[in-house]
Amino acid sequence: MLDIRWIRDNAEALDAALAKRSAEPLAASLIALDERRRSLVQALQDMQSRRNAASKEIGAAMAAKDGALAESLKAEVAELKTAMTTVEDDSRKADAELADALSRIPNIPLEDVPVGRDESGNVVKLVHGQKPGWNHTPKEHFEIGEALGWLDFEGAAKIAGSRFTIVKGQLARMERALGQFMLDLHTTEHGYLEVQPPLMVRDDAMYGTGQLPKFAEDLFRTTDDRWLIPTAEVPLTNMVREQILEAEKLPLRFTALTPCFRSEAGSAGRDTRGMLRQHQFNKVELVSITDAESSIDEHERMTACAEAVLKRLGLHYRVMTLCTGDMGFGARKTYDLEVWLPGQDSFREISSCSVCGDFQGRRMNARYRVKDDKALKFVHTLNGSGTAVGRTLIAVIENYLNEDGSITVPDVLLPYMGGLTKIEKAG
Template sequence: MLDIKWIRDNAEALDAALAKRGAEPLSAALISLDEKRRSLVQALQDMQSRRNSASKEIGAAMAQKNSALAETLKAEVAELKTTMPALEEENRQTDAALADALLSLPNIPLDDVPVGSDEHGNVVKHVHGQKPGWNHKPKEHFEIGEELGWLDFEGAAKIAGSRFTIVKGQLARLERALGQFMLDLHTTEHGYLEVQPPLMTRDEAMYGTGQLPKFSEDLFRTTDGRWLIPTAEVPLTNMVREQILEADVLPLRFTALTPCFRSEAGSAGRDTRGMLRQHQFNKVELVSITDAESSIDEHERMTACAEEVLKRLGLHYRVMTLCTGDMGFGARKTYDLEVWLPGQDAYREISSCSVCGDFQARRMNARYRTKDDKSLKFVHTLNGSGTAVGRTLIAVIENYLNEDGSVTVPAVLLPYMGGLTKIEKAG
């Protein structure tokens, strides 16, 4: 959430930032709402002050036996009592309208973010490795998995409907190995604290990280009003909500391997075959909480941590700097890691790492006490995938496919595979 005081002082900058995101200017409407709110607050304060003073004047008039003046003052107080509730209700409605407008406002992109309307405006930051050179024909992951007998899409559809997958046997073990490898890497080498967070959250947590109110249709809700997490970013980031942290405990770095749940409301007809776009999937999340001065450097560090997963798996990928029109709602800058999938003959996103500044912290009221003047500032938050386990499984299946249809287990995963070196056809 953006600060209304900042908006009042930087109206042109806000509208320019919104234009970069392809949105209409909103500063005038927001400032108008704030002016109305301020005038209502002032009017209520004036009324309350007059009500208090008139009440005292009534006592004085009665003491002086000036009944006419006392009755006039009583009538004035009665009128104030009648008019103030309506004004208070109007003030509540104006407050709510301003809060809703601010909650629906996207974050301000950093100056070095490329300007563009969609993914075609994204810019290659760097490329790692080479595309695999084979003599045999590449296949898509769902072909490989079904031929091996370890992926069952029809069975999953009978149980849960479309966009679900049953992963079995050796591939299930490979997916488990990938998740464990990622957690071990991030906790033992990258300094992240492993967390097992709740998989359901209250409204406040979803508002805190920006999923609500804008993206409610992309979420699943339980019958008792909780939300299934679309990513562990939500509970991990909200671990610092409504707290005042000491500067010397920062940065905080959290990681979690959790199921994630998304309705995919806006993806009808996209990636309907296979595991790329699922209602339920596993992901290793990375979250950092920093001070205001460290967040940009932390963004580079987090992205490098996610890259290390792909490097150790021997996968070819590229890092993209997302343009203003393709960047997420709460981000100031985002890097996408796109892994090469031979079966699709295309790069596909496998991780997205974003720095959010104090955008989420304002929504969560998460602050820290500075070392120098002991003033309070909002923390800066970052989140990224380290990485999406299901999509990494897809990448391994397609990139390590052998001519005989088996899949070689990457060397870094062998300690997790119980002696299994290849994924072979179910017997």
């Protein structure tokens, strides 16, 4: 969330930033809402002052035995009390209206973010590795997995409907191995604290990280008004909500391997085959809580941590700097890691690492204190996939395919595979 005081002082900068995101200018309407809110607050203060003064005057009039004046003042106080109730209601409504409007404004892109309307405006930051050189024909993951007997899309559809997958046997073990490998890497080498967070959260947690109110249709809600998490970013980031942290204890770094749940409301017709775009999937999440001065460097570090997963797996990938029109709602800058999928003959996103500035910190009222400084500052937050386990499984299936249809287990996963070196057809 942006600060209305900053908006009042930087109206042109806000509208320029919104234009970069292909959004309509909002500064004037937001300032008008704030003016109304401020005028109601001032009116209420004036009424309270007058009521207090009139109450004292009543006492003075009665002491002077001026009954007519006392009654007149009593009538004025009664009218003020009625009017104040109306103004208080209007003030609360104005507060709520401004808060709602502010909650729907996207974050301000950093100056070095490329300007563009959609993914066509994204810029290649780096390319790692090369496409696998084969003599056999590449295949898509769902062809390979079904032929081996370890992926069952039809069975999943009977149980749960579309966009679900049953992963079985040796491939299920490999997916588990991938998650374990990622957690071990991030906790033992990259300094992240492993967390097992709740998979259901309240409204204020979703609001804190920016999923609510704007993106409710992308979420699943329970019958008792909780939300299934779309990413572990939500509970991990909210671990510091409404807290005051000591600057010297920052950064805090958290990681979690969790199921994630997304309605994919805006993805009708996209990636309907296979397990690229699912309602339920596993992901290793990375979250950092930093001070204002460290967040940009932390963004580069977090991205490198996600890259390390793909490097250890020997996968060909590229890092893209997302343009203003393709960035997420709460991000100031985002790097997407896109892995090469031979079956699709294309790069596909496997991780997204974003720096959010104090955007989420304000929504969560999460602050930090610098030693010997009385002023509190809002924390800066970052989040990234380290990485999406299901999509990494897809990448391994397609990139490690052998001519006979089996899949070679990457060396880095061997300690987790119980002696399996190949994924072979179900017996």
